[in-house]
Every structure is written in C-alpha cells, then in structure tokens.
Amino acid sequence: xxxxxxxxxxxxxxxxxxxxxxxxxxxxxxxxxxxxxxxxxxxxxxxxxxxxxxxxxxxxxxxxxxxxxxxxxxxxxxxxxxxxxxxxxxxxxxxxxxxxxxxxxxxxxxxxxxxxxxxxxxxxxxxxxxxxxxxxxxxxx
Amino acid sequence: xxxxxxxxxxxxxxxxxxxxxxxxxxxxxxxxxxxxxxxxxxxxxxxxxxxxxxxxxxxxxxxxxxxxxxxxxxxxxxxxxxxxxxxxxxxxxxxxxxxxxxxxxxxxxxxxxxxxxxxxxxxxxxxxxxxxxxxxxxxxxxxxxxxxxxxxxxxxxxxxxxxxxxxxxxxxxxxxxxxxxxxxxxxxxxxxxxxxxxxxxxxxxxxxxxxxxxxxxxxxxxxxxxxxxxxxxxxxxxxxxxxxxxxxxxxxxxxxxxxxxxxxxxxxxxxxxxxxxxxxxxxxxxxxxxxxxxxxxxxxxxxxxxxxxxxxxxxxxxxxxxxxxxxxxxxxxxxxxxxxxxxxxxxxxxxxxxxxxxxxxxxxxxxxxxxxxxxxxxxxxxxxxxxxxxxxxxxxxxxxxxxxxxxxxxxx
Numbered sequence: 126x127x128x129x130x131x132x133x134x135x136x137x138x139x140x141x142x143x144x145x146x147x148x149x150x151x152x153x154x155x156x157x158x159x160x161x162x163x164x165x166x167x168x169x170x171x172x173x174x175x176x177x178x179x180x181x182x183x184x185x186x187x188x189x190x191x192x193x194x195x196x197x198x199x200x201x202x203x204x205x206x207x208x209x210x211x212x213x214x215x216x217x218x219x220x221x222x223x224x225x226x227x228x229x230x231x232x233x234x235x236x237x238x239x240x241x242x243x244x245x246x247x248x249x250x251x252x253x254x255x256x257x258x259x260x261x262x263x264x265x266x
Numbered sequence: 267x268x269x270x271x272x273x274x275x276x277x278x279x280x281x282x283x284x285x286x287x288x289x290x291x292x293x294x295x296x297x298x299x300x301x302x303x304x305x306x307x308x309x310x311x312x313x314x315x316x317x318x319x320x321x322x323x324x325x326x327x328x329x330x331x332x333x334x335x336x337x338x339x340x341x342x343x344x345x346x347x348x349x350x351x352x353x354x355x356x357x358x359x360x361x362x363x364x365x366x367x368x369x370x371x372x373x374x375x376x377x378x379x380x381x382x383x384x385x386x387x388x389x390x391x392x393x394x395x396x397x398x399x400x401x402x403x404x405x406x407x408x409x410x411x412x413x414x415x416x417x418x419x420x421x422x423x424x425x426x427x428x429x430x431x432x433x434x435x436x437x438x439x440x441x442x443x444x445x446x447x448x449x450x451x452x453x454x455x456x457x458x459x460x461x462x463x464x465x466x467x468x469x470x471x472x473x474x475x476x477x478x479x480x481x482x483x484x485x486x487x488x489x490x491x492x493x494x495x496x497x498x499x500x501x502x503x504x505x506x507x508x509x510x511x512x513x514x515x516x517x518x519x520x521x522x523x524x525x526x527x528x529x530x531x532x533x534x535x536x537x538x539x540x541x542x543x544x545x546x547x548x549x550x551x552x553x554x555x556x557x558x559x560x561x562x563x564x565x566x567x568x569x570x571x572x573x574x575x576x577x578x579x580x581x582x583x584x585x586x587x588x589x590x591x592x593x594x595x596x597x598x599x600x601x602x603x604x605x606x607x608x609x610x611x612x613x614x615x616x617x618x619x620x621x622x623x624x625x626x627x628x629x630x631x632x633x634x635x636x637x638x639x640x641x642x643x644x645x646x647x648x649x650x651x652x653x654x655x656x657x658x659x660x661x662x663x664x665x666x667x668x669x670x671x672x673x674x675x676x677x678x
Contacts, residue, residue, distance in 0.1 A: 217419075
C-alpha cells in the first residue's frame with residue numbers, strides 16, 4: 126500500500142537479536158510466540174524467562190492466530206497527528222490469544238459500530254517496510 | 267498494630283501551576299517549591315539530610331543519566347551533603363511512596379529531616395504531538411499508536427463490559443473533581459465550570475470512552491514537602507501532620523504490556539497489601555475524611571476507589587454517581603481538582619499528599635472571603651474545605667490496573 130511508495134512515518138519496532146525470530150516470522154505471516162519448554166505455557170511479550178516457572182528454555186512456536194477481543198478503544202487523538210493522519214480514528218485493541226497470552230495490537234477491517242468485546246478475531250499481517258510486517262487483528266472469518 | 271506517630275509532615279508548598287510557563291525549567295520550579303516548603307516549616311536548607319526529587323528540565327546538569335547519577339546533581343546544586351536518596355529512583359516518584367520511604371528512613375534514625383521535591387516543565391513539543399510521557403517507546407507497543415489515555419480507555423472498556431460501568435458514571439467523577447478546581451484559585455482550571463455530566467460527555471473525544479474532560483491536564487509547575495521527626499515537628503511553625511501508614515504494590519510494566527483487570531499469569535490481583543496498609547495506620551475506611559485519589563483519568567479514579575477498598579469490586583461507578591464523593595459526603599475526593607483540573611505536570615504524585623495536608627491543617631484556598639485565616643463558609647458554590655477533617659488518604663502514581671501506592675495522614 127502506501128508504505129511501498131512513500132516513507133512510513135509512524136513509529137516502527139526495532140528488532141533486537143532476541144526478538145528477531147518473531148519479526149522474521151511476521152515477514153512470513155506467521156505469528157510466533159514463546160513457549161516455555163519446562164511448563165509448556167505460552168507468553169507474550171517476549172521474555173528471557175517464563176513468568177510462571179522461571180525456566181529460561183523456550184521455543185518460538187507458531188500460534189493459531191485466533192483469539193478473542195479482550196478490550197478496545199477508538200483513538201481520536203493520535204500521538205503524532207501527521208504520521209497517523211490517515212488512520213484516525215483507529216482501534217487500539219487487546220486480544221487474548223487462543224494459546225493464552227494477551228497482545229496489544231490494532232483491530233482492522235471492522236466497522237466501529239460492529240466491535241464487541243469477546244468477539245472472535247484472527248491475525249492479519251500488514252507490511253510496513255521490507256523489514257517489518259505488523260501483526261494486526263480482524264474479525265474472524 | 268498501628269505504627270508509631272514518629273514521622274511528620276511539617277512543610278508544604280506549591281508553585282504557580284500553569285500551562286504557559288514562559289520557558290522556566292523544572293529545576294526552577296523545584297527550587298522555588300523547596301524554598302517555600304522550608305519556609306512553611308520554619309527550617310533551613312542545611313537542616314535537610316534526605317532528598318527525594320523528581321525533575322524534568324534541568325539543562326546543563328553536571329551528571330546525565332538516571333537514578334544515582336542524576337540524583338548526584340542534587341547535593342552539588344544545593345551545596346549540602348545528602349544522606350538518603352534511595353527512594354528517589356522509585357518509579358512512583360515523589361508521592362505517597364516517597365513519603366512512606368522517608369518515614370522508614372526517619373523511623374530507622376538514618377536521617378531527621380527529608381525534603382521531597384517535584385518540578386516539571388515540558389520540553390517544547392513539535393506542533394500537535396502529545397506530551398512526551400504519553401509516548402510508549404516500546405518495541406511491541408509504540409507502533410500501535412497507543413497514548414497514555416488509550417491505556418486507560420482499554421481498562422475502562424473492559425471495566426464497562428465486566429461490571430456495567432457507564433460513560434455517565436465516568437463523567438460523574440470528573441464533574442465532582444473538576445468542580446473543586448473551579449473554586450480553587452491555585453488550580454490551572456480555576457473558574458472553569460461548574461461542569462455537568464453532559465458537559466464532560468460532550469467534550470472532545472480522546473480515546474473512547476474517555477473524553478478530554480475525563481483526562482489529566484498537561485501543564486508545568488512544582489511542589490515540595492518537608493518531613494522530620496515527631497519530636498522536632500512539635501517545635502516547628504505549623505501543626506504536624508503524622509504519617510500513620512500506607513502501602514505500595516507493583517503489578518506489571520504499564521504501557522509496555524496490555525492492561526488487564528487480572529494478573530497476566532492468571533488470577534486476581536492481591537488486595538492483601540491494602541488491608542496491611544490500613545492495619546498499619548490503625549484506621550478503617552470510614553475513619554478517612556479526605557480521599558486524594560491519583561485521578562489522572564476518570565476510570566483510574568473510579569478504579570482506585572475499588573482498589574483501595576472504599577467500595578467493592580465493580581462498585582466504583584455507582585459510588586461516583588451518588589453524593590458520597592462530594593465535599594460533604596462520606597469520601598470527599600480530589601478536593602483541589604486533582605490531576606484533572608488542579609495540576610498534572612507529568613509526575614504530579616506529590617500534589618495529592620500536599621492537598622491532604624492542607625485540608626488537615628485547614629489551609630484551603632478557595633473563594634470564601636476569610637479562607638486565608640481559616641474562616642470557611644461551607645457554601646459549596648465557593649467553599650471546598652472539608653469540615654473538620656482528622657484523617658486523610660493520599661494515593662500516588664501507579665499503573666492503570668493492579669497496583670499503586672497510598673499513605674494515610676493524620677493531624678494531632
């Protein structure tokens with residue numbers, strides 16, 4: 126979309142060596158989350174150790190991409206009016222993944238009046254730059 | 267067992283709070299406040315051994331950075347050695363948490379006299395951008411276009427879903443708080459209002475369901491508070507206000523992780539710490555005469571009533587709609603106008619206990635002709651003084667859900 130032809134003005138994530146596997150997955154439209162190799166629980170955001178059992182061993186596992194809408198807000202006052210000019214009003218959301226973790230994200234592809242808490246949603250990827258594809262959610266199909 | 271009354275607040279000061287500071291720095295506000303609070307107590311700078319200070323805008327500070335290195339600028343600037351500053355790196359800044367920390371330091375005998383100083387002036391922002399502290403510079407958060415009000419809006423929406431809280435109830439608590447500022451000449455929003463629920467609901471939408479009148483101000487200003495031993499306090503200029511107790515709970519990395527009404531690792535947030543703080547103070551909720559919530563957003567104020575036990579889980583909305591939070595009600599809240607209408611300079615935690623102290627002392631500036639000598643009319647169109655308060659509650663900064671801190675204060 127616009128990102129292909131013009132500069133992406135909104136803030137972009139800066140991957141680190143630790144998080145790069147996640148962003149590599151996102152480029153391939155896979156939602157990777159850490160799974161603890163000791164207790165088997167999934168966690169988000171990426172952490173060095175499991176918040177349940179403190180084990181440090183984990184693997185990146187592809188999540189189903191399905192979840193439910195825990196909460197949302199429609200933002201009318203963006204942090205930067207120029208960069209977000211084409212988005213306002215946009216939807217900030219918290220999604221509870223099927224695997225358990227909660228993700229802060231944007232809800233897209235849904236008329237504002239149709240948004241309902243606990244509605245089923247699914248991940249969709251939006252290419253921002255060559256390096257970064259953003260994980261957003263839309264109503265489940 | 268209630269803690270001993272061995273630490274007291276003996277001096278307070280707030281500077282002019284303004285949205286047009288004309289280039290003053292945070293240090294300038296902080297120094298003015300410190301001088302004012304020392305003068306209020308009848309103490310001098312050389313009496314201070316402990317310092318909790320939070321500033322924005324200290325150009326040319328000798329040492330850059332945060333924590334220890336930033337704090338090391340203080341003894342140099344003030345020309346006195348500082349013997350206690352550990353709590354100054356507490357993320358809760360200079361509010362109730364600092365008062366609890368200072369109480370512990372005084373109780374332990376590490377220091378006699380402590381200054382808590384706050385000063386903030388906004389760096390110039392590119393046109394139209396939100397205040398710097400509303401940016402969440404985090405790898406998995408910032409790209410979503412979140413701003414601080416939106417974090418609270420997420421909490422509000424879930425609270426509405428879970429408990430039936432309504433936008434009218436959110437508006438109601440902002441009306442109560444803002445109307446205290448409209449008769450407070452020291453408030454940024456002095457003479458604005460009085461507001462109705464409809465005024466708040468129809469003001470500009472920021473992040474649904476929060477309108478601009480449900481959100482904190484953005485302004486500049488400073489404040490300071492002086493504490494010392496109870497023994498020394500008895501010989502000073504003003505009647506001492508004792509620190510009875512309090513508590514603090516960290517819950518999750520706010521603004522980086524999603525705000526939830528439960529713990530990220532499952533289960534409910536603990537309430538035991540709040541009970542512990544009240545037990546330490548030796549008081550119950552109905553003993554509290556003034557409730558200075560940290561009211562940055564309407565939902566935060568409402569949820570603090572639940573968090574701190576002034577009502578049950580999910581009952582903040584109905585409580586906000588009655589008269590209980592009014593100046594003659596059970597729990598008068600944010601009697602100066604709070605973060606929403608008195609002042610929010612980025613880190614305004616200290617203003618909550620300062621207002622609590624002023625109510626306890628009877629030093630309440632309002633539109634009563636005799637306020638300066640303590641003569642109040644209790645006509646609520648011009649008077650914001652609570653009747654004969656003895657015990658006050660002051661909350662400090664915390665995350666949108668699951669934590670925060672508070673102290674309980676009492677006059678003799």
